[in-house]
Amino acid sequence: MSRSEENVRLSVGDAELTVDPVHGCRISSLRIGGAELLRQGERYGCFPMVPWCGRTGNGQFRNGDALHELPLNSPPHAIHGTGRDTSWHTAHTAADEDEGRASFYYDLAEPWPYEGRVTQTFELTEDGLTLGLAVETYGNSFPAQAGWHPWFHRRIGGGRDAELSFDAAWQEERGADHLPTGRRIDPVAGPWDDCFGMPDGVDVKLTWPGQLELTVKSRSEWVVVYDEQDEAVCVEPQSGPPNGLNTAPRLVTPIDPLETTTTWSWVRL
Structure with a gap:
């Protein structure tokens, strides 16, 4: 592990990971054998959604009788949480001694209406990366979600377009407002900005022909696939x-935090 003023870099074998805790604790770079897998730029890389x-419809949600309003950062909705816009702290744990591990946290604050803490962990190996997110409350229970939004390059090293492969049990029908209608439909052909259900856990394969095969897995049953841009393909377990x-x-309660993980594993082709 190495640190600059802002970034934390992990390196195991020919896998190199750079985390930028100041700018949303996002992965700003993931290089395998020198090839960059993530789209570069302050909005991209891979950021936590928490x-x-x-989208949260019209920026509103209820917790019991209380109605809360969130900033409409993607009008008319609130999108992707507050974690990506927050400066996180590096956790000083024993895991820091291991070059392939790191953890970070931030305390929930306005505009989120409840107090709590979010922790994100990283574990890099020669052929995989495991990410973890945990949301804890300091008192009142509240609804929450957590996930990741990676922007994978559609093409790496001047090669052919990446190919997506997955088998979903259903697709959430998307309304004109970009929110699920509540109706589940059989998966349809892309391009997508859509949520899919996988009751046995997320399992999506991204293949750059002749170069690399990367598999995104999670115990969670939800994944959003976004491939409407030419530059990148997003596979978002949540x-x-x-x-x-x-x-x-x-609900996140004092005795039941929200915890989720995802593992990216890769093989050279």
Whole structure:
């Protein structure tokens, strides 16, 4: 592990990971054998979506009788949580002594209406990366979500376009407002900006022909696939569907934090 003023770099074998805790604790770079897998830029890389994922309809959600309003950063909705816009702290744990491990945290604050802490962990090996997110409350229970939004390069090293492969049990029908309608449909052909259900856990394969095969897995059953841009393909494992604070609330309580993980594994072709 090495640190600059802002970034933390992990290196195992020919895998190199750079985390930028100051700018949303996002992965700013993931290089395998010198090839950059993630789209570069302050909005890209791979950022955590927390304490909600995707769009929250009209920036509003309820917790019991309380109605809360979030900033409309993607009008008319609130999108992707507050973690990506927050400076995180590096956790000083024994794991820091291991070159392939790192952990970070930030305390929930306005505009999120509840107090708590979010922790993100990274574990890099020669052929994989495991990410973890945990959301804890300091008192009151509240609904929350957590997940990741990686921007994988559509092409690496001047090669052919990446190919997506997955088998979903259903697709959330997307309304004109980009929110799920509540109806589950058979998966349709892309391009996508859509949420899919995988009850046995997320399992999506991204293949750069002749170069690399990367598999995204998670115990969570929800994944958003976004491939409407020429530059990148996004495979987003998350703990609930878009607008899930309203439609599928998962309460974080003092004795039951929200915890989710994803593992990216890769093989050279």
